[in-house]
Amino acid sequence: MATIVLPSFSKGEISPTLHARVDTAVYRTSLAKARNCIIHPYGGISNRPGSVCIGPIKDHTVDTTRLFRFHLGDTDQYVLEFGDLYMRVIRNDAQVVNSGTTITAVTAAKPVVVTAAGHGLSNGDEVVLTSVGGMIEINNGRFIVRGVDTNTVELTHQVTGDNIDGVGFTAFTSGGTMAEVFELTTPYAAADLSTLKTVQSGNVITITHPTYAPRDLTRTGHNVWTLTTSTFAPAISAPTNLTATASTNTNFQVFHTRDQTVRYRVTSIADTDSYFEESLPITVTLTDSSDPPLNTLSWTAESAA
Structure with a gap:
């Protein structure tokens, strides 16, 4: 051959x-x-x-969850999980969490009870446990907390909601952190996620949808994200205190007189080396009997103009 x-x-x-x-x-x-x-x-x-399974989504009762990529340079790359009225963040193959509290005790019982003074959690919050000494079975696990009081929580399964049975777990020795999964409230219902459109510019993703106002999703930290309605108004403010008064200067030649309403519009201009921008206008009207109109305008200028 x-x-x-x-x-x-x-x-x-x-x-x-x-x-x-x-x-x-x-x-x-x-x-x-x-x-x-x-x-x-x-x-x-x-x-x-x-593909790598990072973990379960938040809500297992809905059919629609969408993932969006957020790329910021070579070091910060995120996956954004959009579900029913919420958004979560994945970075470095792990769920982004809020600041955690130190674990001081864990019971090998059913349910497993975790002690972390002043944890600030509420029933139904989702947490991640890391660096737990001894009881390795709960390390890097994601759980829903129940039976919450000031310093303790009970662990339940993130998917089924069943109590975690720790009777056969290795005894806890010391250390570990319990942190709540970061979550941002959004207005987007699960049924509308499939028609979301996004575009990224730097730290901001603009999100559009036929039935929602455009919004800007801004990142300022791994667990610091804000969602605000987009504004299309210029950044520079208009001048203020605009007034118009009829001129009393008799040196002007007036051809004839008749009552007329005149309107003046004044804007601020930002003119720099990098951009040119004009503010929204401020207006004033005046009834004038001279033709052409002979009036004096005054206003308080915008400091950035």
Whole structure:
């Protein structure tokens, strides 16, 4: 059987109609079948990366949850989990959490009871436990807390809601942190998530939808995100205290007099090396009997103009 050297796979997978065309140049740089792989422009081929299960979503009773990418430089890359009226954040293959409290005791019982003084949690909050000494079975686990009081919580399963049975767990020794999963309230119902549109600029993602006002999602920290209604007004403010008074200067030539209503509009202008912007106008009206109108305007200027 003849051996054919294929120096490159840069053409990728070709049509079956070309499988016997050994006379063509594309034959020597292609594949009959390429599945779950990446064709590199320099000719090589490699396996396609797989998916990693980071953890369960918040609500398992709804059918729709959407993931959006948030890319900020080479070091901060996030996955945003949008569900029914909420958003969560994933970074470095883990759920982003709020500041945690130190664990001082864990019971090997059913349910497992965690002691962390002044934890500030409420029934139904979702938490992540890390660096727990001894009881490794709950390390890096996500749980829903119940039976909450000032310093203790009971752990229940994040999906089923069943009490965590710790009777056979390794005894707790010391240390560990309990932190609440970061969550941001949003107005987006689960039924509307499929039609959300996003575009990112720096630290801000603008979100649009046919039935919701446009909103800006702004990141200022791993667990510091704000969602505000977009504003399309200019940043510079209009001048204030605009007044108009009829001129008393008799040096002006008035051709004839008649009552007329005149309106004046004044705006602020921001003119810098990097941008030009005009404010919304401020207006004033005046009844004038001179033609042409001979009036004096005065206003308080915007400091940034």
